[in-house]
Amino acid sequence: MTLLCRTAENLYWMGRHLERAESVTRLVREHTALITDLPISSGVGWDCLLAIPGETELFLQRYDVADEANVMTYLLADHANASSLVSSMSWARENLRTTRATMPRETWRILNELSRYTTESAAQGVSRGGRHEFCERVVGGCQRLSGFLAGSMGRDPAWRFYQLGVQTERADMTSRVLDVRAGALVSLRHAHDGAFADSQWVSLLRSLDGLQLYRRLTRSLVEGDRVVGFVLGEALFPRSIGSCLQTVADLLEDLPHTAGSEQARAAARTARQRLGELPAAGWTPEMIHDEADRIQLSLAALDLVVNAVYFHLEGPLATAPGAISA
Amino acid sequence: MTEPADAATPEETTRYGDGTGDPAGSADRNGSFDGYDPTGWYDELVEGSGMPRAAARELLAHLQSLTLDELRARQRAAEIDIAASGITFSLYSEAEGNIDRAWPFDVIPRVFSSTEWARIEVGLAQRLRAINLFIDDLYHDQVSLRDGIVPRELLESSPGWRPECVGISPAHQVWAHICGSDLVRDRDGSMYVLEDNLRVPSGVSYMLENRLVTKRVFAELFERQSIRPVDRYADDLLATLRSLSARPDPMVVVLTPGVYNSAYFEHSFLAMQMGVELAEGADLFVEDDVVFLRTIEGPQRVDVIYRRVDDAFLDPEVFRPDSVLGVRGLMRAWTAGNVAIANAPGTGVADDKAVYCFVPDLIRYFLAEEPVLDNVPTWRCEDPTHLSHVLANLEQLVVKPTNESGGKGLLIGPHATRAEIDDYRVRLRAEPRGWVAQPMLSLSVAPTLTPGGVEPRHLDLRPFTLQGATTRVTAGGLTRIALRRGSLVVNSSQGGGSKDTWIVDTP
Incomplete structure (x- = not known):
């Protein structure tokens, strides 16, 4: 069994990006559910979602208020944000692209589909009405991939x-x-x-x-x-x-x-x-x-x-x- | 070279394109082929009489049993499958840099009878064996030049000639291990070799992917008849590559220029199929004339490199000093016999359209056999009598540069403007060695699903031939089609598409 240093590094980063994509999406999903339950007087806002990944400062360089639409756009759909969901997905895809030969063939198909869905439907995730379904599909897609790899990778x-x-x-x-x-x-x-x-x-x-x-x-x-x-x-x-x-x-x-x-x-x-x-x-x-x-x-x-x-x-x-x- | 006569009687079988344009299906249901009319061309699936060719009978009967809408649904399913599988090719555009495009695919397969294919297979293997003996001769005794089979000037002026390779003896006397030849069929049904791609021919992964897609979309057809599988290719390629090293259990790698190369999809596909490492130049290094791979366990010795990098970029020590794609010292390691490179450096000398003209002579000279496959008649502009013929007939000819690939730099006389022809006249006179000319072939067609229904479209075929310890030919190859009506340009970079290619056993 041979593994190139470059491939090892790409596999490591693919793992990181996929995990980040899944956890950011789950955070967004649960925070949305929480806010829907809490009265406005609770004082819980959207800004803590920026604080968790440590993104508050970068966010404020390009957005003025941390309201729902801005925070969701920044976390889910913003290609200029290197750790947004769409960015994580496309990084993961790029990492896999260069390591495909070491992975089960189906991996590429699953990730490719997931990454396409994420990019095409990110706007749905930004709107509150479509968000739950979007998050479910992204988290489900990530789990399909990790489950597939757990079941099929040597x-x-x-x-x-x-x-x-x-x-x-x-x-x-x-x-x-x-x-x-x-x-x-x-x-x-x-x-x-x-x-x-x-x-x-x-x-x-x-x-x-x-x-x-x-x-x-x-x-x-x-x-x-x-x-x-x-x-x-x-x-x-x-x-x-x-x-x-x-x-x-x-x-x-x-x-x-x-x-x-x-x-x-x-x-x-x-x-x-x-x-x-x-x-x-x-x-x-x-x-x-x-x-x-x-x-x-x-x-x-x-x-x-x-x-x-x-x-x-x-x-x-x-x-x-x-x-x-x- | 014609198909065996069709045994079915006209009453039993639907006729296609009898020239009247009348719907041929039954009255209550319109088949997808109603109105299909290839009159005027050689059709790969339909005979001149409008009857299906024997090998295509099952396929056509099935397609005709579908309505056009049903056929379109299959096409959509195939396109979704291709998008989901990420089967792409890359295009370079000034505006967007490298962009990935979904692989263009037509759902209707192109069919050969196994009888005809057997002959083509023999012809392709024969061709590659002769070409390899010729290359080996060029870098050793040059008896074929001394005997006047090929003019010496041709060799000396070839940009693919590598003096660094003189005296090197690759295993089995084979230099070109992987060859992609382009075959075309003329109006009368004869097959011709249009060119032999010996440097880093690409397309084989699409041949394999096309089959996977077709099997998903037309699963039922594979049950009813015997279609030769294509999926042995990766094993054959690996066996060929391994046969180039004398070391036990040799380590094989694929060398790619990297993710921005237009054929990267294929490089990674082949590495994956063979279960070998896909390396970039920076993953390899040479020490004491031995090539090593940088792995997490430390350096590992490499025995065979299937390179998908052009000669010029292989080794900055010998070729282009600015190349970052290659490996410093690789040529030293190869010269010392410590690593095999496929295709060998210097192979490009035979991938020259002026050398191509002599392949039938090379077959007779080196193998003492008659060529099974013909060349397209070709005029070498370097020869003054050929040049004057070409200059006098530019309006009827296709003019090609001797050292380009991918359909670049072509003049298609019958479609060219006055100004273009005048421009080529000047260029041919200025540098005759750089050009050859061929008659405009009337390429064969096959039924293709278009926005306007099923229509004939022109096509060619790129089979792949492997030579190491033994010689093998793919079962079929990559069929490329011109998607626009009347167009003869099949390159995917210029709006061409592709089809699955079937070799079908006929009774």
Whole structure:
């Protein structure tokens, strides 16, 4: 089994872009459902959807108000926004285009269809009436693709790099959702004006596709500290940061142990370990923010090491006589 | 070269295009072929008498049982399938840069009888074997030049000649491992070879995709008759490429110029079908005259490169120093015999329309056989008597540059303006070596679904021939059609389309 460095990098990014497309769409879908339920007096607006992916500043360079139409356009349909849904899809498609030979043939067909649908129907997603259906189809399409790959791809390095991208992006997004949404909700609890906090915690879990599992595992009400613990570390929840990091550590363990790769494995282990040592209750907004920050920094560091070890081994590393395997 | 006589009696079978234009279907239901009239052309599916050719009988009966609307629904299904599968070709436009277009496809297949195809297959294999012996001779003893089979000046003036290749001996004496020949049929039914594409011929992936689409859209037809499958091509190509290396379990890669090349779809398609890596120049490097691939596990040795990059860009050390598409040192590795390159560098010397003229002579000379397939009669303007004939008859001839592909730079005399003809007269006189001329063939037609119903459209065929340790020919090839009425231009970059090509067993 041979895998080109360039192909490995493209697979990794395809995984990241697809995961980003799915999670942004799910966020949009759940936030729309939440806002439809909440009275205007709740003060919940659309701007937090910009804060989660860290896009507020870029948004304000090109739009004046963060109203529904602008935020939806920016997140779903704006080709000039490099992390919008349509951009993520077309990046994923470009990444797949150059890695098609390593993927099951049907992959291209599914992604091509999905990417065409997304681009052609993004306007439907911007309008509130058509949004739910649009989001369902996009999330469904992403899941069809990931389900197809899970069922048909060999568990070879190509799979591992694709999964590495998915899991890294997933951990990143979960940490951002936690930071922005949970941070705000925890402060509501302390101010005794959390009349609608319950439905917002529910919405947070929904946007991570974790509500049902949370209820079955905890057999309790949706309650702030428990949700934070669940999202951070629940080993059985596939979108918890702990699960993602555990998977990343396992994937790295199974990739070739080449020069410098121990650094990547060590970084993943350390980040995972820390999550096991967090408090079970008493979360303040500052604590959540600090933790999310720490997680994002370790993910960024991990990304850099993987880049250097597997994607861009230039010069001496690539040509050192000891490294030649033929 | 004519089809076996049709055994069916006229009473049993619908007639197509008897010249009257009268509907031929039954009274209560109009078949999609009602009014189809290819009179005046050689039709691939219909005989001059208006009867279906034997190999096309099942197909035509089925198509006639559909109404035009039903046939259009099949065409739409095929187009949706093509869009969903992302079968595209790229066009370069000044305004938009590279754009991907859906592959233009006509749902009605073009049919050969297996008897006729057997002969074509022999002819194509014969041609490529002779061409390879000729190239090998050019880079070694040049006996064919000494014996006057091909004029020496032709070689010396060929832009495809690579002095760097003199004395190199590729495996099996084969230089052109993959050849895409263009075949056309004239009004009288004779097949001619129009040209042999030996550099980096493309189109085979579309041949394979066309079949997949047709099988989805016309599944029922494949049950009723024996149509030769085409999907062996990837295995055949891989076997051919592997036979070029003496090392056990050789590593094969496809070398592509990258995602912006117009044939990228095909490069990736073939790599995927063969299960080999699709590499760009930057993925390869040469050390101690050995080629390596940059992989996540470190460098891995490469034994065979199926390159889809032109000679000029292969190795900046030897050819164009500004090329970023190739691999520095690749020619050293090839010369040292440490890597096989398909097609071999220097092969282009035979992909020259002036050399083409001599292929029948080369077959007689190297193989001591009579050519099975004929060339289109061709005048080489380099020869003064040929040139004066061409200049006197420009209005009737098709003039082609000797070293272009994709239908570029053509003058079609009968369709040209006075000014264009005068312009070519000057260009031919100035540089006779650069041009050949051929009579305007009356290309055969086949029924094609058009906005106005089923109508005849002109077509050609590009089969692919492989030569390594053995020689193999595709079962059929890529049929290209001119979509506009009366047009003879089949190139997809210039508004051409394509059809599935069937080799059908006839009783």
